[in-house]
Amino acid sequence: MSCGEPHETDCSEVLDHLYEFLDNEMPDNDCTKFEVHFEECSPCLEKYGLEQAVKKLVKRCCGQDDVPSDLRAKVMGRIDLIRSGEIGPERQVSAAGADVPRAAQD
Numbered sequence: 001m002s003c004g005e006p007h008e009t010d011c012s013e014v015l016d017h018l019y020e021f022l023d024n025e026m027p028d029n030d031c032t033k034f035e036v037h038f039e040e041c042s043p044c045l046e047k048y049g050l051e052q053a054v055k056k057l058v059k060r061c062c063g064q065d066d067v068p069s070d071l072r073a074k075v076m077g078r079i080d081l082i083r084s085g086e087i088g089p090e091r092q093v094s095a096a097g098a099d100v101p102r103a104a105q106d
Contacts, residue, residue, distance in 0.1 A: 003043045009033045014044050018051055 003011055014037050020026045021034050038045040081087045 003041050005041065007037055007040055009037045011037075011041060011044055014038075014041075015047060018048060022048075022052060022055055 014021075014034055017026065017030075017034075021031060024031075026034070038048055
């Protein structure tokens with residue numbers, strides 16, 4: 001999606017990283033770029049508002065459910081492996097913890 005107007009930060013970049021912005025998982029300088037973009041770009045601001053509303057609704061409706069500790073541990077372990085570069089997001093980890101190429105899973 002693009003509004004057709006030139007911006008310092010392209011609409012596609014903003015939309016590709018919108019949830020990182022919503023979740024406060026971006027460096028401050030990137031957040032500032034996104035805030036400037038939202039001031040200039042109504043379609044992206046509208047998308048941001050919609051996604052923010054959905055996130056709040058999900059939190060309100062589903063935020064009371066506790067995540068099983070084993071699931072949380074598996075997800076956090078996966079995130080750590082991806083961040084360390086040991087595996088990429090396109091690969092899965094088997095139940096035994098081994099890195100399994102996606103093609104081998106099919």
